[in-house]
Amino acid sequence: MIRLPLVLFFSAALFSIGVYGVLARRNAVLVLMSIELMLNAVNVNLIAFSQLWRDLTGQVFALFVIAVAAAEVGIGLAIVLLIYRNRETINVNEVNLLKW
Amino acid sequence: MSSQEYAFVVLALVGTVAAVRVVTARNVVRAALYLVATLGSVGAIYLLLGAEFVGWVQILIYVGAIVILFLFGLMLTKAPIGREALDNQSRGLAALVGLAVLAGLVFLVQQAFGWSDPKVELAQASAEAIGESIFRQYVLPFEAVSFLLLAALIGAIALSRTDERS
Numbered sequence: 001m002i003r004l005p006l007v008l009f010f011s012a013a014l015f016s017i018g019v020y021g022v023l024a025r026r027n028a029v030l031v032l033m034s035i036e037l038m039l040n041a042v043n044v045n046l047i048a049f050s051q052l053w054r055d056l057t058g059q060v061f062a063l064f065v066i067a068v069a070a071a072e073v074g075i076g077l078a079i080v081l082l083i084y085r086n087r088e089t090i091n092v093n094e095v096n097l098l099k100w
Numbered sequence: 101m102s103s104q105e106y107a108f109v110v111l112a113l114v115g116t117v118a119a120v121r122v123v124t125a126r127n128v129v130r131a132a133l134y135l136v137a138t139l140g141s142v143g144a145i146y147l148l149l150g151a152e153f154v155g156w157v158q159i160l161i162y163v164g165a166i167v168i169l170f171l172f173g174l175m176l177t178k179a180p181i182g183r184e185a186l187d188n189q190s191r192g193l194a195a196l197v198g199l200a201v202l203a204g205l206v207f208l209v210q211q212a213f214g215w216s217d218p219k220v221e222l223a224q225a226s227a228e229a230i231g232e233s234i235f236r237q238y239v240l241p242f243e244a245v246s247f248l249l250l251a252a253l254i255g256a257i258a259l260s261r262t263d264e265r266s
Contacts, residue, residue, distance in 0.1 A: 001219045002108050002149065005209055010112040010145075012205035014119055014138075020198030021123035026188045029173045030128060033135050036166065037119055040142050043158075047151045052220050056233045059154050059225060063234070066154075066161050067245045071252035073166050077173040078259040084177040093188055 007048040015041035028080045028090040032073060039069045104222060108148055115141035126186065128174050136167050149220060153227040 014037055021034025043062045050058025084090050101109075118137035125131040139162040146155030234242050 001102050001221065002105050003216055004218050004220050005213045005215055006105070006108060006112070007145075007149070007220065008209040008213070009206060010116065012202055012209065013112075013116050014142075015205065016198045016202035017116070017119045017123055019201050020194050023194030023197055024123065024187050024191045027128060027186050029170060029177065030123075030131055030186060032173075033131060033170060034123055036135065036162075037122065037138065040139065040162075043154075044142060044145065047146055047149055047154060048220060051149050051151060051222070051225065052218060054221075054223075056225060056230055057237075059151055059230055060233050060238050062151075062154050063157060063230075064241060064245055066157060067249060070161055070166060071249050073169055074252050074256045075259070077169055078256040080173060081176055081260050090177050 004048060004052055007044060011041045011044040011048070014038070014044065026091050026093055028083070028092050028095075029077070031092060032076045032080070036069060036073070039065060104148065108145065111141045111144050111148065115145070128186070129171070132167055132170050132174060135170070136163055139163050139167070148222070150222045150224045152224055153230050 018034045018036075018038035018041065021037060022031055025031050025034060043065055046058040046062040046065070050056060050062070080090050083095055087095065089095070115138050118134045118141065121134040122131050122138060125134060140159065143155050143158035143163070146152075146158055
């Protein structure tokens with residue numbers, strides 16, 4: 001028996017740490033890592049509620065989220081690598097090609 | 101508090117501290133290694149909650165594959181080390197936003213559930229039932245995700261290969 005609010009608080013902490021990382025980091029790879037932290041926080045919630053209600057839908061969706069996260073990291077790192085090859089930097093403050 | 105709750109609190113503390121280190125570490129490789137600790141403890145929490153299949157998938161995919169991908173990304177891009185190079189100037193503002201998000205979420209959870217209700221029963225969710233659920237109810241989303249993975253794979257290769265003709 002684990003109290004549900006404890007799990008939700010853990011997930012909230014993980015999510016807000018991820019938000020801080022996305023906003024505070026400059027290195028694009030570290031920004032991607034922070035996004036992973038936020039996706040994990042979501043998964044913790046899905047698993048906790050799935051186990052609470054004895055409904056497997058939450059776990060199926062957690063698996064989908066993991067798969068989408070894997071795809072996102074693959075594409076994200078490819079883009080970061082391409083930016084590094086062209087611009088010699090992965091500092092997100094300096095990459096403003098699409099900035100209006 | 102039950103013994104399972106103690107185990108959960110220990111794992112959650114390890115995960116949270118490691119997550120804080122991920123976003124504050126001055127060395128990018130160390131940040132990746134702290135990410136392993138966070139993802140590992142989240143996987144252990146899944147196992148503790150009884151979601152065995154998702155727990156092992158988490159450890160296999162995240163710790164086994166995604167972190168390795170991150171390490172390759174770090175190795176292929178020459179990242180400068182040090183606080184000034186890794187963090188931008190608006191660190192205080194970012195911390196403020198993070199704390200506001202945390203406070204808002206904790207407030208919402210507390211309003212919705214209080215502190216002690218409801219309790220999660222720790223029964224195992226069998227991999228067989230999950231497989232049945234995926235391949236009966238969620239076949240179409242499953243196929244969509246597999247197409248997404250294929251597209252991501254091809255896209256990543258197309259993006260990162262060097263064009264030899266030019």
